[in-house]
Amino acid sequence: DAGVIQSPRHEVTEMGQEVTLRCKPISGHNSLFWYRQTMMRGLELLIYFNNNVPIDDSGMPEDRFSAKMPNASFSTLKIQPSEPRDSAVYFCASSFIPERDYTGELFFGEGSRLTVL
Amino acid sequence: EDQVTQSPEALRLQEGESSSLNCSYTVSGLRGLFWYRQDPGKGPEFLFTLYSAGEEKEKERLKATLTKKESFLHITAPKPEDSATYLCAVHKGGSEKLVFGKGTKLTVNP
Numbered sequence: 001d002a003g004v005i006q007s008p009r010h011e012v013t014e015m016g017q018e019v020t021l022r023c024k025p026i027s028g029h030n031s032l033f034w035y036r037q038t039m040m041r042g043l044e045l046l047i048y049f050n051n052n053v054p055i056d057d058s059g060m061p062e063d064r065f066s067a068k069m070p071n072a073s074f075s076t077l078k079i080q081p082s083e084p085r086d087s088a089v090y091f092c093a094s095s096f097i098p099e100r101d102y103t104g105e106l107f108f109g110e111g112s113r114l115t116v117l
Numbered sequence: 118e119d120q121v122t123q124s125p126e127a128l129r130l131q132e133g134e135s136s137s138l139n140c141s142y143t144v145s146g147l148r149g150l151f152w153y154r155q156d157p158g159k160g161p162e163f164l165f166t167l168y169s170a171g172e173e174k175e176k177e178r179l180k181a182t183l184t185k186k187e188s189f190l191h192i193t194a195p196k197p198e199d200s201a202t203y204l205c206a207v208h209k210g211g212s213e214k215l216v217f218g219k220g221t222k223l224t225v226n227p
Contacts, residue, residue: 004160031213042219043161043204056214091160103149103208103215108160
């Protein structure tokens with residue numbers, strides 16, 4: 001398997017622009033997680049999906065952030081409008097979770113480095 | 118409040134110089150503790166899962182241990198290729214999500 005695939009790897013944009021990050025999870029995995037990593041705060045969970053349904057979005061910073069998972073093989077994280085404080089590396093991870101209240105090994109993509117000027 | 122604290126933030130070792138990294142946690146209802154390795158420009162890569170106090174896991178030069186309040190990642194006779202950031206994460210009962218510490222950046226000099 002190719003692993004978790006994220007695009008773009010790097011994105012530089014100007015404040016106010018819309019940013020869309022994309023993720024293709026590992027085939028057969030039923031859970032998908034979006035994390036944000038910064039030097040100050042480390043890895044923070046933004047949202048996760050189980051069987052394409054958003055389960056917990058309490059980590060989404062504000063209404064400017066939205067995430068979708070239209071099918072088992074694709075997810076997007078959108079920021080509109082973007083702000084300089086959104087600059088970070090955004091990771092997508094997938095896993096197979098056999099039942100609720102359980103977690104297993106997360107497989108991370110290589111991340112999308114976002115710079116908002 | 119659930120917290121995961123890793124120490125030290127950074128550690129420099131000479132090749133062959135063994136040491137330990139610490140992960141302390143205050144989480145009610147711990148379901149599991151995870152160790153990940155992250156190389157620069159890459160996503161974290163899974164190393165170990167520990168589920169109960171007293172449990173130990175080993176992989177090459179790495180050994181992870183767990184007590185009721187903390188976990189240690191012991192590195193025996195490290196090599197330069199062990200240089201990376203090591204992340205600790207906890208799984209709290211009642212959800213499927215992991216909460217990560219900020220990591221320890223390990224540098225092993227030849």
